[in-house]
Amino acid sequence: MYSQTAKLTTTKSKKNRSKWQYYKYYYLLIAPGLLYFALFHYVPMAGLVIAFKDFKLSQGILGSEWAGxxxxxxxxxxxxxxxxxxxxxxxxxxxxxxxxxxxxxxxxxxxxxxxxxxxxxxxxxxxxxxxxxxxxxxxxxxxxxxxxxxxxxxxxxxxxxxxxxxxxxxxxxxxxxxxxxxxxxxxxxxxxxxxxxxxxxxxxxxxxxxxxxxxxxxxxxxxxxxxxxxxxxxxxxxxxxxxxxxxxxxxxxxxxxxxxxxxxxxxxxxxxxxxxxxxxxxxxxxxxxxxxxxxxxxxxxxxxxxxx
CATH class of the missing domain: 1.10.3720.10 (MetI-like)
Structure with missing residues (x-):
């Protein structure tokens, strides 16, 4: 049973590697777009917490008091x-x-x-x-x-x-x-x-x-x-x-x-x-x-x- 599971895992990893090798240039092409959305659209979402805080620049996001x-x-x-x-x-x-x-x-x-x-x-x-x-x-x-x-x-x-x-x-x-x-x-x-x-x-x-x-x-x-x-x-x-x-x-x-x-x-x-x-x-x-x-x-x- 263990050997069959190991074979299946090995087969899946080989398939994933072969897919990566085949599509690697496509992944590289979409990487800048994904990086853009990650940096400028998803990471800034963390700053929405200041809508619930009495935000002050001197205290920062974490140091500002909660305002509900x-x-x-x-x-x-x-x-x-x-x-x-x-x-x-x-x-x-x-x-x-x-x-x-x-x-x-x-x-x-x-x-x-x-x-x-x-x-x-x-x-x-x-x-x-x-x-x-x-x-x-x-x-x-x-x-x-x-x-x-x-x-x-x-x-x-x-x-x-x-x-x-x-x-x-x-x-x-x-x-x-x-x-x-x-x-x-x-x-x-x-x-x-x-x-x-x-x-x-x-x-x-x-x-x-x-x-x-x-x-x-x-x-x-x-x-x-x-x-x-x-x-x-x-x-x-x-x-x-x-x-x-x-x-x-x-x-x-x-x-x-x-x-x-x-x-x-x-x-x-x-x-x-x-x-x-x-x-x-x-x-x-x-x-x-x-x-x-x-x-x-x-x-x-x-x-x-x-x-x-």
Whole structure:
């Protein structure tokens, strides 16, 4: 019995070694990515404990006194927090409603383009904004929308839409779509190229139009990709885009533009209140996890597909 167990153990170890030898270069390729997530996403989780402590830099995390739910009570009692939460949900919801279908529609349209040169040119043009930082784009938007020297100066406007609270959110949504819609088509175009072309040939024989081919072949074939990205997008519902908002907002639009990330930066970090910043960050993470679980459950109930 002992000898059989030893043989099985030896056989398993040989198989593991052979797998390692075969896939060692693949492991080396993913090692930097795993190291990045370990150092910048998992190790910092230990610092969340300061959300339950009266944290002081001089005493460190372990030396600071335990405060329990003190910072959560202060956070939830602050009117500015609820304004930031409302703005975060609204901005993220609008981006989800208007921004998520945009790359799907654009990918379907690009897939119908016959001329390969024209298609490559269009792809290059729509991909380009993704690689421009919000610092540059924010400066361009302030210049273009300036009532003194921008487009609106031609029409005699005396105020910029960036200064108007009732127009600021719309600018956030459409500028985000313009910047990221091209890059978002990459995954969908890759999924479309994986569709069996024989399905389209058979549909042509049956007399299906291009619209019906998209409706009954293309969309069902990439539905798994759409659902997967939808679930992941919903999990980031409380991430309304710190870079974009931080560059574009100002005190005149705080009431409609201040989100949780900018609230944490302004109240928690600039004032040195690290514990309340950690409490807000932990609140965001918990809500994001619950939204991810709910969306995955809903997707599995409706379509039978999900992350797990």
């Amino acid at each position: 739910l003190k910072w959560f009570n202060l956070l939830f009692a602050a009117p500015d927090f609820w304004v930031a939460l409302r703005n975060t949900i609204l901005i993220s919801f609008y981006k989800l409603i208007f921004g998520f279908p945009a790359p799907v529609i654009l990918a379907l349209l690009l897939n119908e383009v016959i001329n390969p040169l024209f298609k490559r040119v269009v792809q290059t043009v729509i991909y380009f904004p993704h690689f421009i930082s919000w610092v540059v784009l924010g400066g361009l938007m302030f210049t273009i929308l300036s009532p003194d020297s921008g487009i609106f100066a031609i029409f005699g406007s005396k105020s910029s839409p960036l200064m108007e609270p009732d127009q600021f959110r719309s600018l956030l949504i459409w500028s985000e779509i313009w910047k990221e819609v091209g890059w978002g088509t990459v995954i969908y175009l890759a999924a479309i190229t994986g569709i069996n072309p024989e399905l389209y040939e058979a549909s042509k024989i049956d007399g299906a139009s291009r619209f019906k081919q998209v409706l009954y072949i293309t969309l069902p074939s990439i539905s798994g990709t759409i659902i997967l990205l939808m679930i992941l997008k919903t999990g980031h519902l409380l991430n309304a885009g710190f870079d974009q908002v931080f560059i574009l907002y100002h005190p005149l639009v705080y009431n409609v533009a201040d989100i949780l990330d900018t609230y944490v930066y302004r109240v928690g970090l600039t004032l040195g209140r690290f514990s309340i910043a950690a409490a807000a960050g932990l609140f965001k993470s918990v809500v994001g996890l619950l939204m991810l679980l709910f969306t995955n459950w809903l997707a599995r109930r409706i379509t039978g597909q999900g992350l797990w």
